[in-house]
Amino acid sequence: QTVVTQEPSFSVSPGGTVTLTCGLSSGSVSTSYYLSWYQQTPGQAPRTLIYNTNTRSSGVPDRFSGSILGNKAALTITGAQADDESDYYCVLYMSSGIWVFGGGTKLTVL
Amino acid sequence: EVQLVESGGGLVQPGGSLRLSCAASGFTFNIYWMHWVRQAPGKGLVWVSRLNSDGSGSSYADSVKGRFTISRDNAKNTLFLQMNSLRAEDTAVYYCARAGRAYYMDVWGKGTTVTVSS
Numbered sequence: 001q002t003v004v005t006q007e008p009s010f011s012v013s014p015g016g017t018v019t020l021t022c023g024l025s026s027g028s029v030s031t032s033y034y035l036s037w038y039q040q041t042p043g044q045a046p047r048t049l050i051y052n053t054n055t056r057s058s059g060v061p062d063r064f065s066g067s068i069l070g071n072k073a074a075l076t077i078t079g080a081q082a083d084d085e086s087d088y089y090c091v092l093y094m095s096s097g098i099w100v101f102g103g104g105t106k107l108t109v110l
Numbered sequence: 111e112v113q114l115v116e117s118g119g120g121l122v123q124p125g126g127s128l129r130l131s132c133a134a135s136g137f138t139f140n141i142y143w144m145h146w147v148r149q150a151p152g153k154g155l156v157w158v159s160r161l162n163s164d165g166s167g168s169s170y171a172d173s174v175k176g177r178f179t180i181s182r183d184n185a186k187n188t189l190f191l192q193m194n195s196l197r198a199e200d201t202a203v204y205y206c207a208r209a210g211r212a213y214y215m216d217v218w219g220k221g222t223t224v225t226v227s228s
Contacts, residue, residue: 001172034212034213034214036212036213036214036215038155038215040155045205045218045219045220045221046147046155046205046207046215046218047218048210048214048215048216048217048218051210051212051213051214051216052212052213052214055212057216087154089154089155091155091157091214091215093213093214096169097160097169098157098160098169098170098171099145099157099160099213100157101147101154101155101156101157102154103154104154104155
């Protein structure tokens with residue numbers, strides 16, 4: 001069974017840069033997984049940030065960027081702001097026709 | 111305005127059934143694939159199911175396969191999730207989401223809560 005891995009938690013200082021990663025329990029993440037990233041604050045629906053590994057969704061500021069770093073996908077936030085404090089999820093599309101979410105990363109801005 | 115509104119959640123006993131609905135508006139519903147995603151209390155997002163635009167093709171997470179059925183009524187712009195043989199571990203907020211062209215979820219509803227408990 002495919003497991004998508006994310007850091008459980010991360011912290012960043014206001015104005016700082018943070019890179020969250022999304023990997024596979026076995027193998028490497030590549031663009032063929034059509035990876036996407038979502039932001040969720042408690043009690044709210046998810047918000048789409050990035051799709052197709054590195055394309056920002058409409059209205060998402062350019063301080064959010066997606067990439068492949070080594071064998072993982074990465075979400076980089078530059079100039080972190082207080083309202084970036086959220087949970088971040090990646091999801092991969094599998095060739096079997098299913099999607100698998102990572103466990104999410106809780107980002108603290110302090 | 112593009113909008114998805116889920117309904118049909120509630121309290122149900124283990125082994126029971128529930129049918130969720132997702133009303134779509136503000137876009138041409140019948141050309142989009144649609145997803146259901148759930149989130150158990152205090153836990154992460156979990157993909158549940160996906161249905162293609164004309165309802166002819168679907169896929170499911172292993173955890174719900176054989177118990178849940180996704181369907182749609184394009185004339186009524188509505189997506190459904192029929193949930194049977196419900197278990198305590200199905201307790202979650204259920205979100206419907208529109209599928210973007212590049213295999214992602216681009217629009218989300220606010221969710222409906224399902225609680226499975228005796």
